[in-house]
Amino acid sequence: MNDKALRLGTRRSKLAMAQSGQVADAVSQVTGRPVELVEITTYGDVSREHLAQIGGTGVFVTALRDALVRGEVDFAVHSLKDLPTAQPEELALAAVPLREDPRDVIVARDALKFTDLPRGARIGTGSPRRMAQLNAYARAHGLDIETVAIRGNVDTRIRYVHDGELDAVVLAAAGLNRIGRIDEVTDFLSVDTVLPAPGQGALAIECTADNADLIAALGELDDPFTRVAVTAERSLLAALEAGCSAPVGALADLLADGQIVKEMRLRGVVGTTDGTRMVQLSTTGPVPETHEQALALGRELAAEMLAQGAAGLMGERAQ
Ligand SMILES: NCc1[nH]cc(CCC(=O)O)c1CC(=O)O
Numbered sequence: 001m002n003d004k005a006l007r008l009g010t011r012r013s014k015l016a017m018a019q020s021g022q023v024a025d026a027v028s029q030v031t032g033r034p035v036e037l038v039e040i041t042t043y044g045d046v047s048r049e050h051l052a053q054i055g056g057t058g059v060f061v062t063a064l065r066d067a068l069v070r071g072e073v074d075f076a077v078h079s080l081k082d083l084p085t086a087q088p089e090e091l092a093l094a095a096v097p098l099r100e101d102p103r104d105v106i107v108a109r110d111a112l113k114f115t116d117l118p119r120g121a122r123i124g125t126g127s128p129r130r131m132a133q134l135n136a137y138a139r140a141h142g143l144d145i146e147t148v149a150i151r152g153n154v155d156t157r158i159r160y161v162h163d164g165e166l167d168a169v170v171l172a173a174a175g176l177n178r179i180g181r182i183d184e185v186t187d188f189l190s191v192d193t194v195l196p197a198p199g200q201g202a203l204a205i206e207c208t209a210d211n212a213d214l215i216a217a218l219g220e221l222d223d224p225f226t227r228v229a230v231t232a233e234r235s236l237l238a239a240l241e242a243g244c245s246a247p248v249g250a251l252a253d254l255l256a257d258g259q260i261v262k263e264m265r266l267r268g269v270v271g272t273t274d275g276t277r278m279v280q281l282s283t284t285g286p287v288p289e290t291h292e293q294a295l296a297l298g299r300e301l302a303a304e305m306l307a308q309g310a311a312g313l314m315g316e317r318a319q
Pocket residue numbers: 079080081082154170171172173174175176199200201202
């Protein structure tokens with residue numbers, strides 16, 4: 001038996017270390033091999049520039065992928081929502097584990113809920129998707145909020161609220177869960193209010209495409225439904241030709257009748273960051289049984305969204 005340590009390439013951020021550590025334990029369990037974390041610094045970690053300005057899609061991912069291709073590490077864990085939609089040929093998406101809570105959340109001062117924020121409240125987020133949907137909701141419900149562009153890691157963002165610079169920030173529940181700060185949440189946003197980013201809450205475990213043994217071993221951590229759902233969500237994103245910094249939300253979920261899964265629903269939204277113009281559509285159909293069917297579902301919904309003018313709403317970037 002092979003008991004040589006597997007090398008897991010990871011970013012150094014608290015979130016990356018937390019999710020890599022959790023996956024390392026699971027991989028150790030299924031392979032019976034020790035897993036050693038190898039820290040890799042990415043351009044996104046050192047850059048002070050705004051994410052959108054340095055190219056948006058995948059800045060955090062590239063350095064890890066380079067290390068895989070060079071053979072410096074055996075596998076890597078990414079937040080699936082940060083993965084570019086194009087899968088490089090030399091790499092395999094070996095596992096998509098069971099997704100955690102996909103929702104966005106608010107961390108606000110004084111334990112405030114989103115809808116209880118006072119007039120003129122300032123809400124920080126670096127995401128045009130979150131801005132668009134929060135502003136659209138505010139317009140529709142007579143809330144007076146100002147979305148403020150911020151960046152930085154999860155700790156930095158929460159500090160804006162504790163320091164009194166902002167009334168609230170928007171974050172992903174999954175990230176807070178993974179770093180053990182879910183108690184900071186003052187409001188879980190319904191996905192009817194803010195549709196999450198495609199793939200939000202899910203992880204991607206990648207290794208090189210030629211490593212059949214490792215692909216098979218990591219495959220034990222795969223959750224087939226999560227994979228189908230995120231495949232449809234990311235296919236929608238790709239068909240809209242939108243990068244990770246575009247204002248696109250997507251979520252696939254199962255519609256069940258008691259214990260019996262009946263259908264899958266895919267919802268998508270695109271909007272201008274000021275929330276004045278939105279295209280939001282959903283489609284429901286049989287649960288896809290193949291990768292190709294999942295891709296087709298995303299493409300079909302994207303085509304309907306484009307027919308309703310979605311392309312005209314995506315030119316924007318956060319400032
Ligand atoms: N944009 C950064 C990012 N990438 C992944 C997560 C954690 C959530 C996830 O894995 O989906 C976060 C933080 C956030 O959006 O609050």
